[in-house]
Amino acid sequence: MRERESLIIGTLAVILQIIYLFPLIVVSKVIIQEFFSNPQVTNAQSIIELYNIITNNPSMLVGTSETVCMLSTIVLTGIAEKDKKVLQWVAGIVDGDGNFHISKKGYVELSVVMEPRDIACLYKLKQMYGGAIKATSHANAVRWRLHHKAGILSVINGLNGLLYNPVRIAQLERVCSLYNVEVISSTPLTYNNGYLSGLFDTDGSVYYNKSSNQAFITISQKERTLLDLLVSVYGGKVYASNKAKTAFKWTISKKVEVLALIDNYFHWYSCVSAKNKKFGLVKQFYYLSSIGALKASPDSELGKSFVQFVERWDATDNPQ
Structure with a gap:
């Protein structure tokens, strides 16, 4: 029992x-x-x-x-x-280097053109929506094209309300009208949004000035409307890139602001392109600057450390 x-x-x-x-x-x-x-x-x-x-x-x-x-x-x-973060990243990519085109017969095509070093972004788009990736015939660039209806509908439904580039919004509105999709007004851009990482993947740049001991994070556009929006959320300033003011550049140059953007934003919203590797090198640049390596003789130990840094920096422009 x-x-x-x-x-x-x-x-x-x-x-x-x-x-x-x-x-x-x-x-x-x-x-x-x-x-x-x-x-x-x-x-x-x-x-x-x-x-x-x-x-x-x-x-x-x-x-x-x-x-x-x-x-x-x-x-x-x-x-x-x-x-949601991924869709916001796609929105930044499309706003930066994307283009919606409607043919005379009513066929819609979305294309994104980028430098070969940043082809990882295009492969991510292909993985999400399908389409094809090919080198362009007239420039050193690579293009992703999407033209099947299911893929286009997936894109416009996902990005509806997430675009901020006036040109791209107008294109999206025409495509939505063609497919009888209601257009959603753009939601206010906030700091914690994957959009900036996508826009940076397409039109962004990180570079340094040895003479001034400064590092810069920039994004270039033909119109300043989108860049002014970035200033209101992330700080920085917008400058004309030429005397004719046909191009503009959003710039973050103060050390405290550069490091804050890297640590508080790009650490959490990583870029997909090869440019992402430069953010870690920016901190090394500031360190080498603080110990005098930038002004040291190239034959000295300090000078050699900066030469090695330059080699690593340049290598990110030509990833293997």
């Missing part, structure tokens, strides 16, 4: 442990699947929130559908935020 009672009690204990751990197992599986689907995005915030629930209030891990739903919502919210 006692053996039977012990067996029953042991079985119940195992069942209770399974019930207790089931929600954690389910949500952990979702996290692991999401992690391996995109190794660059770990949904760290979702994992931290889940950890806090487990450690601060483990009694919440009761085997009920409500608990499973609650924990799953945490993970799915992280996934949704990642997807």
